[in-house]
Amino acid sequence: MKIKTAFGSALADLFFPRLCVVCGCGLVRGEVYICSSCLADFPFTDSSYQTETAVWETFEGACRPEKIYSLFYYNKYSNYRKLVYALKYRSGKKLGIYLGEMLGEKIGNQTDIQGIIPIPLHPKRERKRGYNQSLQIALGISAVLDVPVYDRVIIRIRNTVSQTGMNPAERQKNVINIFALKDKTLIQGKHLLIVDDVITTGATMHSCVTTLAEAGNVRFSLGCLGRTWL
Numbered sequence: 148m149k150i151k152t153a154f155g156s157a158l159a160d161l162f163f164p165r166l167c168v169v170c171g172c173g174l175v176r177g178e179v180y181i182c183s184s185c186l187a188d189f190p191f192t193d194s195s196y197q198t199e200t201a202v203w204e205t206f207e208g209a210c211r212p213e214k215i216y217s218l219f220y221y222n223k224y225s226n227y228r229k230l231v232y233a234l235k236y237r238s239g240k241k242l243g244i245y246l247g248e249m250l251g252e253k254i255g256n257q258t259d260i261q262g263i264i265p266i267p268l269h270p271k272r273e274r275k276r277g278y279n280q281s282l283q284i285a286l287g288i289s290a291v292l293d294v295p296v297y298d299r300v301i302i303r304i305r306n307t308v309s310q311t312g313m314n315p316a317e318r319q320k321n322v323i324n325i326f327a328l329k330d331k332t333l334i335q336g337k338h339l340l341i342v343d344d345v346i347t348t349g350a351t352m353h354s355c356v357t358t359l360a361e362a363g364n365v366r367f368s369l370g371c372l373g374r375t376w377l
């Protein structure tokens with residue numbers, strides 16, 4: 148017999164209250180991760196961000212992305228930053244899928260994206276965290292757009308130190324040659340969406356796209372939850 152009834156989940160909420168990831172208030176029935184009030188004020192990025200030039204300038208030639216999709220403005224003084232924090236440091240596995248689905252809805256099905264590539268973590272870091280948050284986001288997008296996730300095409304061969312506090316030039320240097328292409332046949336001729344949790348300067352994305360471009364005949368778009376500037 149299935150014990151999970153409405154009464155059962157109400158009882159579970161009583162003993163293990165589910166809290167809004169953004170403001171910390173108790174969630175009521177029907178709310179998932181984010182309360183209605185925080186959803187109403189959600190800082191969605193403007194769709195004109197898709198053609199912004201700030202990140203474009205770091206990408207050249209075959210690496211230039213067609214579009215940059217993002218879900219919300221990431222601001223270190225805003226409570227919404229906690230979404231990204233929770234994704235990495237709490238049990239954020241399912242939250243990643245949930246936010247990925249939101250991003251997938253925002254991208255919409257007017258796109259010709261044929262494959263989604265999550266930015267890989269170094270295996271050591273992935274083992275420590277238990278999962279790759281970018282893969283979780285990719286899975287959410289994949290469920291909405293009905294496009295496959297390719298999570299074995301590229302691997303991370305070098306673990307990097309945290310980029311917090313680095314200027315753009317230092318960030319770019321920090322991530323040179325950290326990825327290796329494992330399977331180019333799977334991606335050749337395709338339009339790929341490269342997914343990360345946050346894009347700051349685009350240095351990690353740039354390094355990943357440069358490695359993927361070695362496959363030849365690949366088009367790129369970028370997707371992230373939080374979009375920020377230094």
Ligand SMILES: [Zn+2]
Pocket residue numbers: 167168169170171172181182183184185186
């Ligand atoms: Zn809230």
